[in-house]
Amino acid sequence: MNLNRRQFTTLAGATLLSSALPELHAQGDDHRIGYCIVGLGRISMDHFMPGVKMSSQSKITGIVSGHPDKARKMAAQYGVPDSSIYTYENCDQMRDNKTIDAVYIALPNNMHAEYSIRAAKAGKHVLCEKPMCTSVADAHSMIDACKQANVKLLIAYRCxxxxxxxxxxxxIREGKLGTVQAIESANGFNISPGEWRLNKKMAGGGPLLDVGIYSLNACRYLTGEEPVEVKAYSTTIDHDGRFDQVEENTSWTMKFPSGIVASCNTSYGANMNGFYRVHGSKGVLNVESAFPYEGQHLTASFNDKTTLDEPNPAKDPSHFVRMADYFSNCIIKNEEPKTNGEEGLRDMEWISKIYESCGLSL
Incomplete structure (x- = not known):
């Protein structure tokens, strides 16, 4: 084959790039990243899997479940062959499945670390739901396992x-609010009896790990800073049997290096609709329904009398389409994800400190 100089340079560059990328298992002309779904719960079946079906860079190629009938039903719906259905006991065999590039971990919190590490050891990239895990030590173990296996780890901070x-x-970064002074945020819901989230061993804690983490993470990405101090309180008001193992309410304040102060609340006893409000020297910004799967609405008013009113009409599962395709592109381009394991670790460290301030522990 005779190549001119430009053709040779292009081919050489492509060869070097391909050698730096992890092996991808796209079949034929289909270059989408194949995901194995680990856990068939509400978030995977009702949100992530429909999102992947609508995506351009991702597809469902495997299922791990302890419920054979449910697994076969979902496999038929997404065109997954029986040979790509696994149990929790034999899911390590996915290492030999060339159609699976990554896993989506949608299990109770205390199982995130084990199955993320097992997936990494099987050579698969990991997209793990938040919270990352239930301890700081497990977060470190997940990061180490993915680095050792040379696979990527993304924590599902879809917001x-x-x-x-x-x-x-x-x-905020453009300075439209001037100097940010304070942030308020809350996220919670009235939990039903019998939810696995009320089991301390499975959940790791109460609403802070489940929905309060959204407010914590939002304060960090809105400021672009890490807190330097935290103070917190927790209470249980409804003694109706739901909160025998976990707390009902947690409230905390954070101080950031710039002097910004943040006040956050989370609850399993009240619907809070997930919002934040940012106060700056030039105005105030509100985002209602900031954290749910749809319905985001940004408003702002500025000292010069101008205002913003920007509802987002996108419907669920749009968040999951964007997140899946983002991670798929990170895999294809060999780029480090924005919400990587270190991002999840930082939240776990702050959650641990919030609980410590409450006199509790993870």
Missing amino acids: QYEPTNLRAISL
Whole structure:
């Protein structure tokens, strides 16, 4: 084959790039990243899997479940062959499945670390739901396992890929609010009896790990800073049997290096609709429904009398489409994800400190 100089340079560059990338298992002309779903719960079946089906860079190629009938039903719906259905006992065999590039971990919190590490050892990239795990030590173990296996780890902070939240960050970075002084945020819901989230061993804690983490993470990405101090309280008001193992309410304040103060609340006893409010020297910004799967609405009013009113009409599962394709592109381009294991670790460290301030522990 005779190549001119430009053709040779292009081919050589492509060869070097391909050698630096992890092996991808796309079949034929289909270059989408194949995901194995680990755990068939509400978030995987009702949100992530429909999102992947709508995506351009991702597809479902495997399932891990302890419920054979449910697994076969979902496999038929997404075109997954029986040979790509696994149990929790034999899921390590996916290392030999060339159609699976990555896993999506959608299990109770205390199982995140084990199955993320097993997936990494099987050579698969890991997209793990938040919270990352239930201890700081497990977070370190997950990061180490993925680095040792040379696979990528993304924690599912979908709000960091959602347009309204990105718009809020942009307005703050551009100085539209002037000097930010304070942030308020809350996220919670009235939990039903019998939820696995009320089991301390499975959940790791109460609403802080489940939905309060959204407010914690938002304060960090809105400021672009790490807190330097935290103070917190927890209470249980409804003694109706739901909160025998975990707390009902947690409230905390954080101080950031710039002097910004943040006040956050989370609850399993009240619907809070997940919002934040940012106060600056030039105005105030509100995002209602900042954290749910749809319904984000940004408003702002500035000292010069101008205002913003920006509802986001996108419907669920749009967040999951964006997140899956983002991670798939990171895999294809061999780029480090924005919400990587270190991002999840930092939240776990702050959650541990919040609980410590409450007199509790993870």
